[in-house]
Amino acid sequence: MPASRYPGLPPGMAGNGEAHIPEHPTLMDMTDMAGGSAGLGGLFLSAFISSTLAPGGSEAVLAYLISQSHGAAAQLVAVATVGNTLGALTTWGLGYWLSRRYPADRPLDARRRAAVLRVRRWGRPLLLLSWLPLVGDGFCFAAGWLRLPLASSMLLIALGKGARYGAIAWAMLA
Numbered sequence: 001m002p003a004s005r006y007p008g009l010p011p012g013m014a015g016n017g018e019a020h021i022p023e024h025p026t027l028m029d030m031t032d033m034a035g036g037s038a039g040l041g042g043l044f045l046s047a048f049i050s051s052t053l054a055p056g057g058s059e060a061v062l063a064y065l066i067s068q069s070h071g072a073a074a075q076l077v078a079v080a081t082v083g084n085t086l087g088a089l090t091t092w093g094l095g096y097w098l099s100r101r102y103p104a105d106r107p108l109d110a111r112r113r114a115a116v117l118r119v120r121r122w123g124r125p126l127l128l129l130s131w132l133p134l135v136g137d138g139f140c141f142a143a144g145w146l147r148l149p150l151a152s153s154m155l156l157i158a159l160g161k162g163a164r165y166g167a168i169a170w171a172m173l174a
Contacts, residue, residue, distance in 0.1 A: 039065055043076060044083040051087025051130075051137070051161070058084060059168055066172040073169040081162040088130055088140045088157045095144025104146050123148050127156035131164040 050056030130136040143153045
């Protein structure tokens with residue numbers, strides 16, 4: 001057997017004794033490369049990236065893995081939820097870090113002060129909707145910037161994201 005062109009990677013990923021790494025891997029390639037437990041690593045990575053300020057396609061990866069019967073749907077939903085929640089908490093942390101330089105407690109006019117009070121009042125329940133495209137990342141960032149409590153923010157973010165992934169799994173299995 002010839003030596004692998006990719007030292008450090010196990011041979012046989014492509015089934016021919018030679019590791020296969022596409023020149024420009026897609027999310028599906030990354031999911032397959034994660035190997036192990038039905039591409040759970042790829043799903044986790046996709047979910048994490050999807051929940052930061054970068055775009056991603058974790059819903060498509062989850063649906064693909066469920067359609068290919070790679071593992072129990074509950075395990076896939078749990079991995080996607082944890083990855084997506086940790087990504088959202090990274091965004092929360094960026095907001096928290098920024099609040100040190102630009103605190104929300106120092107708005108200049110009455111209109112801004114009223115806006116901050118409204119977001120503080122409704123901020124935590126809005127985190128249930130942190131899964132929404134475009135605005136969900138903003139909710140997480142604002143929660144950090146307003147220094148909403150981490151534990152309750154994490155719980156609400158996880159509940160919202162878990163419900164979304166659960167709905168995708170239910171739709172795929174129905």
